[in-house]
Amino acid sequence: MNYFDSHCHLQLPEFDADREAVLARMREHDVGGVVVGVDLPTSRAAIALAHQHDLLWAAIGLHPNDNPDEHFDETAFAELAHDPKVVAIGECGLDYFRGADDETRREQRERFEKQIALALAAGKPLVIHCRAKAGTQDAHEDMIATLKEAKSRAPEGARLSVVMHFFTSTREIAERYLALGCFLSFPGVITFTNMYDDAVRATPLGRLLSETDSPFAAPVPHRGACNEPVYVIETIRRLAELKQLPLEAMAAQIAQNSRVVFSLRS
Numbered sequence: 001m002n003y004f005d006s007h008c009h010l011q012l013p014e015f016d017a018d019r020e021a022v023l024a025r026m027r028e029h030d031v032g033g034v035v036v037g038v039d040l041p042t043s044r045a046a047i048a049l050a051h052q053h054d055l056l057w058a059a060i061g062l063h064p065n066d067n068p069d070e071h072f073d074e075t076a077f078a079e080l081a082h083d084p085k086v087v088a089i090g091e092c093g094l095d096y097f098r099g100a101d102d103e104t105r106r107e108q109r110e111r112f113e114k115q116i117a118l119a120l121a122a123g124k125p126l127v128i129h130c131r132a133k134a135g136t137q138d139a140h141e142d143m144i145a146t147l148k149e150a151k152s153r154a155p156e157g158a159r160l161s162v163v164m165h166f167f168t169s170t171r172e173i174a175e176r177y178l179a180l181g182c183f184l185s186f187p188g189v190i191t192f193t194n195m196y197d198d199a200v201r202a203t204p205l206g207r208l209l210s211e212t213d214s215p216f217a218a219p220v221p222h223r224g225a226c227n228e229p230v231y232v233i234e235t236i237r238r239l240a241e242l243k244q245l246p247l248e249a250m251a252a253q254i255a256q257n258s259r260v261v262f263s264l265r266s
Contacts, residue, residue: 001055003236003251004258005033005229006185007091007127007165007211010056011045014215014226025230026055032255033229034262036091036127036165038063039070043080050085057262059088059127061115064095064108072111074118081122087262089119090127091165094146096139097131109146116150116160125161125261132169140173147180161261166213167199174199178207183261185209188219188231191238200242208243209261210235210254 010033015022026033035050036059037043043060050058060080062072080086092115094108119126132139151160162182167174168189177184184203190196200208212219212235214227219234233251240250258264 001032001255002030003032003230003233004210004255005031005212005214005232006163006209006258006262007036007059007187008033008214008229009038009042009216010035010214010229011037011042011049012215015228022228022230023053023055025228029230029233031055031230031232032258032264033057033232034059034087034127036088037061038091039067040073040076043077047080047083047085056085057087057264058083058085059090060086061090061092061127062111063091064093064112064129065098065100065104068104068107072114074114077115077118078121081118081124086122086124087264088125088127088163089115089122090163091129092126093129093165094139094143095129095131096133096136099133105142109142112146113150116146120150120154120158120160123158124263125163127163127165129165137169137173140169140176144176144180147182151180163209163261166211166217168196169199171198171202174202178203183207183209183257185211186235186239187211187213188217188227188235190242191219191234192223197242200239205243205253206257208239208254209257210239 035046037046046058050056167184218227
């Protein structure tokens, strides 16, 4: 594969009208991707779609606040985690962006910790959603503390791999995640703002990933359109510019990083 989208939601209804055309464009440009669940139904749908296409894999998890009424069904998700197309647990994590009282934060941490335990038991990486309240780093501070504790308490021989999905924070926060061994996945946002350039520059080549989060947050020159996995090429193009590398070299590096973190065989 030439390019890799570490985070997309091709199973969502936004793609019902033209999913096959979107997949055809992925094949044309040799783009692979991880289809990410945000609850039990979308996780099952991600797996089903991945089984239909050799360029797709799946991640299963419960988003911190997309569906706050859903209980994390440990038995159901554990069964899904054994599927050979499942390469990660998530997206899961913490989201304080719209305000979260103490009880909400406690509930988010509780469901997140259950998914950390599942990732360790399944031997698969976590795909983490972390969004702080505007003007603060509150969710990131809690996330870093939680990951440090989880790594310190992991069973002997267990390894907790982490992908920070849609990374859009500071260089200092990036460096703290990198110190914990995390991979940072950058979205199309970096094509239309320079706010995260320093975070990209601080990230070693071996820890960089790229994503679309499609159908959301389309990059330049597709802003305003429904995002799709093939647009990850624009994000990789910008990463290449910031790292002063040819596009082909950056694409190859990101494809290799994706194979490593998700244990892909192709």
